[in-house]
């Protein structure tokens with residue numbers, strides 16, 4: 577399964593939210609493309625099963641149980657890349673959460689805090705420690721943040737999620753400008769509707785949502801998580817050497833319509 581000389585060969589890649597959906601797909605693609613992986617997630621059992629699957633196919637994988645809103649957990653994940661593999665070259669900051677959308681004036685503070693904490697502050701925390709490690713290594717690196725179509729316009733996911741995903745694009749652009757001189761590229765995905773626990777949860781709460789969303793999409797379908805993961809892997813690789821500060825739409829054309 578591991579491609580000799582894959583586009584991530586020789587790279588150490590950290591992936592957050594790796595136990596399911598797009599994160600788990602990114603781990604599979606990263607392994608196929610030759611990266612050594614540091615997988616971070618809260619659900620150890622699921623993460624362990626994924627790691628076992630990848631190791632059986634020849635991949636180098638280490639797992640860190642952790643929450644992206646906890647600085648200690650994030651530091652442990654980054655340190656584990658440095659101690660075990662000698663550095664961190666790539667990161668896919670993918671962990672995210674969506675809550676039942678509410679009107680802004682009816683959103684309670686705890687819900688707002690959760691959505692901002694995971695989707696925005698968590699990405700910032702990961703970037704902070706990943707960038708420190710990348711600067712220390714002296715060889716730079718590449719970071720990809722998983723934003724959303726909701727990072728570019730309002731969607732039915734509600735104002736807290738839309739604001740958090742917009743903020744991720746701001747962080748991405750600002751960090752791209754600040755760290756280009758260190759050889760660190762920072763990009764984001766404007767991910768469209770993708771099959772995962774998150775989207776299944778949305779469809780379960782609102783059975784008409786899938787059909788409505790399909791109708792708004794030129795490809796009239798939901799993406800498979802691997803299709804998003806492939807874009808993240810490319811942005812993490814040296815093939816994307818002149819791409820930084822960019823937001824890559826992986827949305828079946830939804831943003832163009």
Ligand SMILES: NC(=O)c1ccc[n+]([C@@H]2O[C@H](COP(=O)([O-])OP(=O)(O)OC[C@H]3O[C@@H](n4cnc5c(N)ncnc54)[C@H](O)[C@@H]3O)[C@@H](O)[C@H]2O)c1
Pocket residue numbers: 592593594595596597598599616617618642643644645670671672673694698722723724725766767768769770771772773774775801
């Ligand atoms: N599925 C879609 O349609 C869609 C569309 C646009 C953007 N996205 C984004 O893609 C990313 C991945 O989502 P997905 O669709 O694969 O759904 P998912 O629910 O399968 O994956 C999200 C992962 O993040 C993890 N996570 C949540 N909070 C965490 C925390 N505090 N610390 C560590 N991990 C945490 C979850 O446990 C889960 O494994 C998210 O950032 C999401 O906002 C998804």
